[in-house]
Ligand code: HEM
């Protein structure tokens with residue numbers, strides 16, 4: 001395959017970036033999107049140019065490190081697929097592909113296509129855990145959990161924190177991510193004890209980081225490589241409302 | 254921080270207020286439409302209805318008006334705040350932006366809302382304050398009591414073609430606003446899930462269309478009666494009112 005690439009190049013957070021055109025030939029339709037970029041970088045290195053910086057780690061669709069907004073869609077056109085699992089056969093020979101970083105104020109561009117997603121870490125650090133006694137591991141089945149609840153929690157726990165929801169949202173809102181983290185623990189008996197405190201602090205942290213406000217477009221869930229459902233946002237909204245009322249009139253758990 | 258302030262300043266707190274004021278406004282427009290289509294009945298009906306509303310005790314009348322205006326003010330204020338925050342959350346837009354899921358109605362919310370705001374101001378000046386055209390002397394004999402002839406006022410108002418066109422355009426924007434908003438508010442309040450979402454989306458669309466068709470049927474009927482010669486509305490009644498106006502002055506408009 002032959003491709004025309006328009007790639008966002010930006011030296012650092014402070015510098016301004018722009019789209020730069022590249023031509024790439026002999027791309028195998030069976031290669032992954034990141035392998036295609038590897039090919040480009042090898043070519044650039046051999047020509048003495050600075051290669052394109054992009055994020056990746058597992059290349060198995062499980063770590064959430066890869067990113068990229070491909071032709072305007074985070075993780076590209078293939079549904080429920082991370083960029084590392086996206087293959088070039090989904091593109092046409094001779095196609096022009098625009099590659100941009102995930103864009104949001106809380107995700108500053110560090111270099112080219114790499115953005116700093118530490119804002120997500122901050123949200124998880126403030127509430128994405130349960131306060132448990134350490135020491136000997138508890139018996140796995142000591143606390144019974146019904147199948148339906150376990151499934152819902154598991155659906156939310158599938159979130160790999162890649163940030164595509166923020167990147168796709170027209171408001172750069174992080175509510176699908178935060179909803180997933182809240183729902184994942186709040187649904188389970190182990191997490192329920194701290195559900196009010198968790199949702200209050202995670203939403204506050206999300207607001208402090210400067211993410212936008214959800215207006216229920218549904219773009220986030222549509223591009224999510226793990227297909228996190230919009231339900232988690234409704235669940236977060238519900239939990240936050242009850243937690244706020246308890247916070248005002250009684251005592252949060 | 255004071256828990257009440259924390260709620261009101263949070264992204265979700267603002268969204269709750271947006272949804273709650275949205276419920277009030279959406280309920281109001283449906284009721285308003287249902288009241289207005291009484292124009293298709295003989296003049297006595299809508300004039301009796303209007304007279305009853307106007308002769309509510311001052312506290313009730315102004316209480317209701319004040320409450321509606323307060324809801325509108327909060328809704329508009331938060332619309333501005335949230336929309337500005339959303340724009341700030343993505344200072345640099347994508348060069349190639351695509352949309353996977355979001356409907357046109359959802360994306361247009363700030364714009365349909367803004368034009369509706371101008372419409373509402375005009376509409377209140379036109380038919381409530383009556384400062385656009387003079388409708389102060391339209392007497393109607395309601396079982397011996399001289400009351401304001403709402404039937405004639407509505408009819409005369411819509412004989413100005415530009416008023417009718419503006420009204421019909423504004424109502425189509427209201428239809429869009431409701432088509433997204435009426436389902437969105439359930440999600441915001443945390444009472445929507447993947448099972449209910451398709452139904453609520455359809456219900457919101459139906460809600461928008463019912464309000465739309467109900468409202469626009471009136472200017473269309475007026476234009477067809479006045480300029481198309483179709484006997485949909487009681488044109489003789491308008492002439493009779495104008496004759497009566499020459500001999501009788503309305504005591505309380
Ligand atoms: C009759 C007048 C109006 C009605 C019935 C109405 C109704 C609604 C409803 C039901 C919602 C959904 C709330 C939610 O998603 O939780 C909404 C949202 C919204 N409205 Fe209105 N509204 C009206 C006027 C306005 C005006 C005058 C403006 C702006 C100047 C406005 C701007 C917005 C915006 C920006 C949203 C948020 C979009 C979103 O969350 O999806 N609306 N409205």
Ligand code: FES
Pocket residue numbers: 055056057058059060061062063064065066082083084085
């Ligand atoms: S690199 Fe790990 S998910 Fe793509």
